Amino acid sequence: MQERAEQTRRSLLEAAASLFDERGYAGTSISDIATRSGHTSGAIYFHYASKEKLALAVVEGHFATWPPLIERHTEPATGTPALEQLVGLSFAVARAFRDDIVVRAGARLWTERTLIAAPLPPPFVGWIDAVTAMLERSRAEGELAPHIDPERAARTVVCAFFGVHTVSEALDRRRSIEDHLSDLWALLLPSLQARPAPMELLPVARQG
Amino acid sequence: MQERAEQTRRSLLEAAASLFDERGYAGTSISDIATRSGHTSGAIYFHYASKEKLALAVVEGHFATWPPLIERHTEPATGTPALEQLVGLSFAVARAFRDDIVVRAGARLWTERTLIAAPLPPPFVGWIDAVTAMLERSRAEGELAPHIDPERAARTVVCAFFGVHTVSEALDRRRSIEDHLSDLWALLLPSLQARPAPMELLPVARQG
Structure with a gap:
C-alpha cells in the first residue's frame, strides 16, 4: 500500500x-x-x-539529484586527481540536464520562479562550495596553478558552466551540450593547471 | 506634437x-x-x-542597445587590439545589464518568453557572430593562440559571459558583476592569447 x-x-x-x-x-x-x-x-x-x-517537489527533486552525483565523482579513494574529477562531474551534470526530466523541469521552473507562489531553494551557492572544495583538493595535490584563488575560480567555473547550459538550451535544446562543455574546458583548464597538459591529453578528450 | x-x-x-x-x-x-x-x-x-x-517593444529596445555599443568598441581606427576591444566591450555590456532599465527588463522578459504571446528575437546568435568577427581580427593581428578556433571560442566566451550574468543576478542583483567578469577574463584570456601577458598586464586590470 x-x-x-x-x-x-x-x-x-x-x-x-x-x-x-x-x-x-x-x-x-x-x-x-x-x-x-x-x-x-x-x-x-x-x-x-x-x-x-x-512544482516545489519537482524543484526539490532537481536539487536532490546533485549530492549523490557529487559524492560519486569526488571519491578520493579512486586516486583520480581532483581537477579530472571536476571535469568528469561537469559532464555527468550536463548529461543529467539533457536527459533527466525532473532535472530539466526543475531548471525551467527555477527560471520561472517569480510565477510560483512557493519559495524555491537558492541555486549556485551549493555548487560554488562543492567546486571550491575540489579546487582546494587540487591545490593540495600540487596541480592547481599558484595564482588561482580556489573560491573565485570556482565561482567563475560555475558561472561559465551554467552559461553553457543556458545558451545550449536556447540554441538546440542541449543536443550539443557535450561539445560545448569540451570547448569550455579547453579554455579554462590550461589556466587552472599548474602544468598545463598538451591539448590532446586534457581529460575532456577522454569524456567526449 | x-x-x-x-x-x-x-x-x-x-x-x-x-x-x-x-x-x-x-x-x-x-x-x-x-x-x-x-x-x-x-x-x-x-x-x-x-x-x-x-513587452515586445522593451525586448526590441534591449536588442537595439547592442549594435551601436558593438560598433563603438570595434572601431579599427583606434589601433586597439581586437582582444582588448573584446574585453572592453564585455565590461560595457555588463554595465548596461546592471544600470539600463530597458536592458534589464528585456533580459527578464526573455526568460519569461513562454508567457508572452508575441515572438521575441533569438538572443546569443548575434553575439556569437560579433565575437567571432573580433577573434578573427585578433588572428589577423597575430594575437590569437594558433590552436583556437574563432567560432567555437566565441561561442564559449558568449556562454561564459551570460553565465556570469545569470549567477551574478541571482547572487546579488549584479552588484559584483565587474569583479566576476574580471575573474572570468583572468581564466579565459591566457588561453586565447598567442603570448599570454603577465596577469597584472591583462586589460581586465585596467577596466576595474
Whole structure:
C-alpha cells in the first residue's frame, strides 16, 4: 500500500515534470497533469495539495539529484586527481540536464520562479562550495596553478558552466551540450593547471 | 506634437521596463504601468495597443542597445587590439545589464518568453557572430593562440559571459558583476592569447 502510494507520487511527479519542461509553469494545469499521468485530479490534490507544491517537489527533486552525483565523482579513494574529477562531474551534470526530466523541469521552473507562489531553494551557492572544495583538493595535490584563488575560480567555473547550459538550451535544446562543455574546458583548464597538459591529453578528450 | 508623442512613448516604455524588471511580465498590469508613468491606460493602448506589444517593444529596445555599443568598441581606427576591444566591450555590456532599465527588463522578459504571446528575437546568435568577427581580427593581428578556433571560442566566451550574468543576478542583483567578469577574463584570456601577458598586464586590470 505504502509502495503503491510511492509509485503514484512518482508517476505524478514525472508527468508534471514533463509538462513543466515542455510548456512551463503557467502553461500547465492540474487537469493536464492528471491526463498525462493517467491519475485523477483528486490524486494530485491528495498527494501534493496544489500545483505550487507539485512544482516545489519537482524543484526539490532537481536539487536532490546533485549530492549523490557529487559524492560519486569526488571519491578520493579512486586516486583520480581532483581537477579530472571536476571535469568528469561537469559532464555527468550536463548529461543529467539533457536527459533527466525532473532535472530539466526543475531548471525551467527555477527560471520561472517569480510565477510560483512557493519559495524555491537558492541555486549556485551549493555548487560554488562543492567546486571550491575540489579546487582546494587540487591545490593540495600540487596541480592547481599558484595564482588561482580556489573560491573565485570556482565561482567563475560555475558561472561559465551554467552559461553553457543556458545558451545550449536556447540554441538546440542541449543536443550539443557535450561539445560545448569540451570547448569550455579547453579554455579554462590550461589556466587552472599548474602544468598545463598538451591539448590532446586534457581529460575532456577522454569524456567526449 | 510629434516630439511630445515620442516623449510619451518613451516614458511609457521606461515605466513598463521598471515594472517588468521588478515584478516580471505576469506581475505587471496595464494599470500599474499607467500609475507608474503618470499617463492613462488609454495612452498605453493608443501607443502600444497591448501589454504584449509593450513587452515586445522593451525586448526590441534591449536588442537595439547592442549594435551601436558593438560598433563603438570595434572601431579599427583606434589601433586597439581586437582582444582588448573584446574585453572592453564585455565590461560595457555588463554595465548596461546592471544600470539600463530597458536592458534589464528585456533580459527578464526573455526568460519569461513562454508567457508572452508575441515572438521575441533569438538572443546569443548575434553575439556569437560579433565575437567571432573580433577573434578573427585578433588572428589577423597575430594575437590569437594558433590552436583556437574563432567560432567555437566565441561561442564559449558568449556562454561564459551570460553565465556570469545569470549567477551574478541571482547572487546579488549584479552588484559584483565587474569583479566576476574580471575573474572570468583572468581564466579565459591566457588561453586565447598567442603570448599570454603577465596577469597584472591583462586589460581586465585596467577596466576595474
